[in-house]
Amino acid sequence: MNESLVSDETTSVSFDEGIEEIEKHIAQGSSKIHIGGLREASRALFLVRLVQSISKPVVVLTPNQNIGERLIGDLRYFCKYEKVKKTFRYFSSWGILPYENISPSSEIMGERLEILHQLQHNEISLLVVPVDSFMQCVVPRHELTGQTFSFEIGENIEREFLETCLLDNGFIRMPMVENRGHFSVRGDIIDLYPPSSTNPLRIEFFDNTIESIREFDVNTQVSLKNIKKFKNLPVKELFPNVAQKKDGLRKIAQYAEEHEIDQHNLKELVDKIKHLDSFFGLEHLAPFFHDERETLFEYLSKDALIVLDEEGDVIAEVDKFCKMVVQEHNAACDRGDVVASPDKLYMDLNEIKRRLGEKKIMAINSLNVEPRDNINSMRFDIKRNPAFLGNFEVLAKKIKERENEGHKVVVVAPTEGQVKRVHELSGEYDLTIDVDRGYLSNGFSCSDLGLTFVSEHEIFGRTSKHRYRRKAISKSFQRGFKDLKPGNYLVHVDYGIGRYNGIRELETGIGGGEFLNITYADDEKLYIPMDGLASIQKYVGSGDVPPLLDKLGGVNWKRKKNAIKESIREMAEDLLKLYASREIVEGTSYSNNPILMQELSDSFEFEETEDQLKAIDETMEDLESCKAMDRLICGDVGYGKTEVAMRAAFKVVLDKKQVAVLVPTTILAQQHLVTFSERFKNHAVNIKMVNRFKSPREQKQTLAKVKTGEVDIIIGTHRLLSKDVSFAQLGLIIIDEEQRFGVKHKEALKKMRNKVDILTLTATPIPRTLHFSLMGVRDLSVIETPPIDRLSIKTFVRKFDENIIKDSIKKELERGGQVYFVHNKINSIASMKEMIQKIVPEARIGVGHGKLPEHQLEEVMRKFIAGEIDVLLCTTIIESGLDIPSANTIIINRADQLGLAQLYQLRGRVGRYKHQAYAYLLIPGALIVSSEARQRLNAIEELSELGAGFQLAARDMEIRGVGNMLGRNQSGHIASIGFDLYSKLIEETVKELKGEEVQGQFIEPEIDLQVKGYIPKNYVPDLNQRLDLYRRLQLLDTLDDCSAIKRELIDRYGKLSESVEKLLFLVVIKTICKKLHMNKVYVVDGQARFEVKSTTPISPEKLSGNLETGFIFVSEFCLGLKLKCKNWKEDMLLITDNLNVILRLVDNVQ
Incomplete structure (x- = not known):
């Protein structure tokens, strides 16, 4: 054997030999080592073993965020597999463009600050960093140290000092902690929500001693578990103290004078800096507040090993990012923004090369290409697995080949269902394999280790959309008095609608007390004691029109309430009759096919949410029962309703019955065709579509096959309701967004309801109160839980500005994404395209609207779905239907002219994948927009959290939902008495009709x-x-x-x-x-x-x-x-x- 394996003749080495050589060359002072042949996931296994052997921290520099996220996922899997107890972290980029006037999310900043703190204390063994994050300057070490504090049980500390620390760290004081970066004080208790923490914390004092520290649930506000101590870091990456703020404002004024910045803009900026809690984008001004300039290099130990993941790609991305920084800096200067020079915020290519030259470098490449200097290089013999794409016979054959070569074969699957499925397959094909639950981007074979890993991608032909992140906050919406403000309307059960004026303290027989002050018609006042609040609800009506105030002591309120109750009674009786008739009508009882249904379930690429599983179970129970099904699946946009429908469709098809999927738009039909076809590609299910995109001849041929039973699932618009459409054996109709069909089509659907099983899907929320009120009258399944990896959509209302449009489109294209641009005026859509093409010349733009020739519209949509178009400039034709995971930015022009429900549905087109999504609502100017439009825009900007559709329910959409489900006249009743009282009357009426006890019959004691x-x-x-x-x-x-x-x-x-x-x-x-x-x-x-x-x-x-x-x-x-x-x-x-x-x-x- 040669003295060194790293020689002029690059030989294939084993993992152990390679690690030994790397250790030797690091000890000898070699500055750079070249490694070839480590393909994709295999480099994660190699790095995990390397970290176990060397005592130095390792930093892996990846070309971009996607590769970095994939690598950290692989590293986490191999840490588990190798039982390695080391800390591996991912240092995310901000996810915004350089010089963009918005701040990164508090969660991202919290995580980055936590990692910087860990680096300071040598607590990280391996750090993965994408290029754009690595090049960015970071918080100076002494600033972070000075703003980091920890507390533990039994420690003495003045509460006022803790409050000051939190304020200095960028926390915002609120009445109740509901978001990261907030804190609240109540007597001896301080609640706070550190940005890097999964749950908020509750600190309880006894005098000035910390008596307990507890994590609590952000939804229920109830404690979960006790902890002994906690460490608190700043909320933002810039947290200037009073002196720094003063100095920063001086420097900004000097910059403004030198660069002739518009005085109005300068005053606006200065005001924002004085109120940091409400200022987005301050982080880009860091050099004005800190004289020091530090990068990640300052946080790394001197002996850190830097790994370049595909060296050529890394250097190319560094160069590309440097050019983008200069370009964005110039654009910001042209806008008249106050900006720091690029060298104060980022490293450039020369600095990166110089600083890397001071470190030990290991360059990893998947190809076995020798470096030019041919020094310190080695290669590994790693083989890729073929893609089996669901061909289990070929898979079994290859696995047996590996077993015969003495390999241990490990199949890695991300969900419990897939693990079970692989176990079943191993039994069917007599394979000796290990099945492990986890995420692996792709598999490989390593001969010297005698190991073969197989990923789900190789087995099933796809990869789960996996992303490692902390648990998302899922806020359950509870209507109460938490957001009650003077001027809001209240409904008293006995006195009607009044206006809330605040609280008054009044003297009574047994001492003073607090009373609600409510104004009625003719300026009459009603004072309600605190023990009388059960009779009061907050008024929630329809739209922006305020309700009329009732007259105290008048008879109108009583008459109105009785009339509405009578109307509700008639409606409820009709619903009960329909429900009862469906109970009598004998429907098809579909057989239980556990093996095939389980196979479909196991092939689902996501982990089902609890609500989704419940909806699936309820639907399956309906189909297996003898009664005709009429179930409504209600869930927010992208929460998995379609998967419930596809499971139901599969069950019906297995029993040789046909399924009709009825959708309101041609685009949604096209999307469902793609979704259903992809989902059932490994099963013998014949799926076809009819809509106006298809020629008469094509439609005729398809419908002929529907009639003979050759087509199992037919997808279409209202065309499916035509008289010339007949089925061999129709078993199930799936209706997507029924409220969007016309009256004539709804009548046709009503006639079909007693003949076949019906499953209706809607993204228009049905509030829980009404859901429970209607149990036993209408079969409802509500999906409220957001998918695990879903991020909320960052929403901004902005004045129309070409720079905002350019920046937002370029930012999305830079990360390989696509953009929706909604412009709802067909006559000016061509000029809008010219404008976009001028400011973003590299963008490929497609135009889509309802008046285009059918084939042309279909082609535009096809290209956008296929990724051949970067920007889809369109009307609101995309309001529902398109589901493009790579489209994560939507720009809506003249958003003030659209309704709240429309805006919500449009925004729901993005944010359906792992990346942060953005929605820009453009308006001509605040003064031009009506007050009603401002309210709508404020509402949707506020409600950007996941599941916000169910919070919007408290405003505009639940009225729409009730109207859709119970009839339009009921919407008018809600406007008259408010939603809560309406729901209560429904609940009482339904119980009365069913002979159940009504709580309202008993007067409060x-x-x-x-x-x-x-x-x-x-x-x-x-x-x-x-x-x-x-x-x-x-x-x-x-x-x-x-x-x-x-x-x-x-x-x-x-x-x-x-x-x-x-x-x-x-x-x-x-x-x-x-x-x-x-x-x-x-x-x-x-x-x-x-x-x-x-x-x-x-x-x-x-x-x-x-x-x-x-x-x-x-x-x-x-x-x-x-x-x-x-x-x-x-x-x-x-x-x-x-x-x-x-x-x-x-x-x-x-």
Whole structure:
């Protein structure tokens, strides 16, 4: 053997030999090592083994973000496989263009700062960095150190100091913590949400000592688990202190004078800097606030090994990025922006080469190409796997070949279903393989290790859209008083609609208290005490038209409510009749095909969400039952409704029945054809489409095959409802967005409902309140859970500006994506294309609108789907249907002229893949836009979180959803009395018609025990949170609910104050009284009296002889209990204990 394997004749080496040689050359001071033959995922295994052997940190520089994300995914898998306990991190880029006036997401900045902190403390073994992230300057080390602090249980610290630290770190103080970078203070408790943390934290003090630190759920606000200590880092990558801010403003003023910056723009910038919490894009101005300039090199240890992943590509990307930085800097200067020079924000090619020359370098290439200097090079013998594309016989043959060569074969599959499927296949083909759950970008064979890895891509012919990220925040929407503001409208069950004016403190018989101040018609005032909030709901109506105020003491409100209730009763009776008739009609009971259905399920490339699985199960149960199915699947855009429909279609086709998929637009038909065909490509399912894109001859041929049963699934628009369409055996109709069909087509569908199974899909939200109200009247499945890897869409409302259009398009094209540009005026769409082509000449632009010749529109759409067009300039024809994973930017011109539902649907065309998506809503100017349009735009800009469709439900869309589902006249009723009361009336009416008990039949018990319970301001400082808690307390139904809210109060606000403890006792007493049909409780001569209704389940027989209770019958409908009258708590416990005894007696008898 040669003294060194790294020689002029590059030989193939083993992993162990290669690592040994690398260690030797690092020790000898070799500056650069060339490695060839490490193909894709194999380099991740090699790097994991290298990190185990050497004591130095490794930094892998990748050409771009996609390659970096793929590599970190492979590294994480091999860490698990090799049982390596090392820290591997991915240093993401900001995901925005240089000099773009927006900030990166707080999550990305939090993660980057966490990694920089770990680098400072040598806690990272391997770091993957894409070129654009590596070239960017970072927070100076001393600044990060100075703003990093950690706390632990038992530590003494002044709360005011902690609050100051959080504010200095860029945290924003809020009444309640719901987003990363926020904190709140309530008495002895401080909540905060560090950007790099999965869950927010709750710190509870005793005096100035930290008593506990807990993680809590951002949705429920309830604690999850205790932790011992935490480390807190800044929220943003720029956090200037007072002195730095002052100095920065001086430098900016000097720059503005030298560059003749517009004074109006300068004043706007200065105002924003003075209020950092609301300023997007400050990070690009970092050099004005920091004299120091540091890069990742300053954070790396001197002995760090730098790995260039495909060296030639890395250098080319560095050069390309440098040119883009200069170009964007020049564009920002032309715009008149205040900007720092490129050398203050980024390294250039020369600096990168110089700094890399000071480090130990390992250049990895997949090809075995020797370097020019032919020094320090080695190569590995790694073989690629062929793509088997679902051909399991060829796969089995190749695996057996590897087994015969002595290889251990490991198949890596990302989902539990696919793991099971591979296990089944290994049994069928008698293979000895390991099946491992995980993500691997592609497989390979390594002879010297005797290992072969096979990925899902090679088996199934596709790769899961995998991305490693923290758990997304999924906010469940709860309507309450949390966002109640003066000027909002409220609905009182007895008095009607009034306007909320805030809170007034008034004196009453047993002391002062807080009252809601509500104005009615003729400026009359109504004051509602805090224990009367159960009768009040926030008004949610339709559109932007404010409701008319009702008159106190008038008869109009009562008449209106009764008329609407009668209308609801008629509608509910019709629904119940339809529901009952469908129960009677004998539908097809489809057989359970567990093997084939499981095969389809296992081939699903994503992990199903809980809601999605529930919707699938409910649909399958319907199909297997004897009744005709009529189920509505309701879910936000991109939440997986189509997969539910495809599983249902497959089940029907397996029983030799046909499926019709009915869609409102030709584009959606085309998209469904692609989706269904791809999903069923490994199964013998014949899928065809009819729409106006198809010639009459093609349509005739297709329909002839439908008639003979040759076509299993036919996809089409309302053309499928024509008289000339007949089926051999139609079993299921899938209707996508039924509300978008015309009246005539809806009538045709109504006639079909009792003949075949119907599955309807809609992205228009149906609120949970209505969902539960209609259970047993309409079969509904609601999918509310966002897909695991989905990011929310960053939404910006901007004045029309060519620079914004240019920057947003270029940014998307730079990362290999595509853009929708919505311009809803056909007569000026050609000139808009000219403008876009002029500012972004490299973009390939296609134009699509409804008046184009059919073949031309079809060709444009086909090219966009195939990636042959970069920018699709179109009308709102894309509102629903197109699902292009690579299209992640949408620009909507004259967004002020579109409705909220339209804007939401259009925005839903992007953000369907792993990348951050952007929506730019362009308007002519704030002064030109109407106030109603401003409200719509504000609403959609605010609601950019995942599942926002269900939050929009509280505004415009749930009205639309109710109208679609229950009839348009019901939308008018909602406008008259508000959505919450409408939902309550539906619930009561349905229960009445079904003969069930209605809670509203029982009047709220009147409790007067001479004990005043309330929530003091110093316990819950935020007014809206107090109101929300009062209302929730009054709506509790069970004692378990009472216990849960008591635990929540202690958890969120600390030890109960005496007044809150009294309030909770009164709530428990009221809850039990409702169950026992007691309508009045009061105190007379040291005795608590309980007046009961004739419907009460209590009787003298049940009480007689029971020694556990001190109750006696004072009269036929009144119970008495002797109080001790020593202190309030003793009496409250006596009352609750005795009431509980009666409750148990009643429950036992029942």
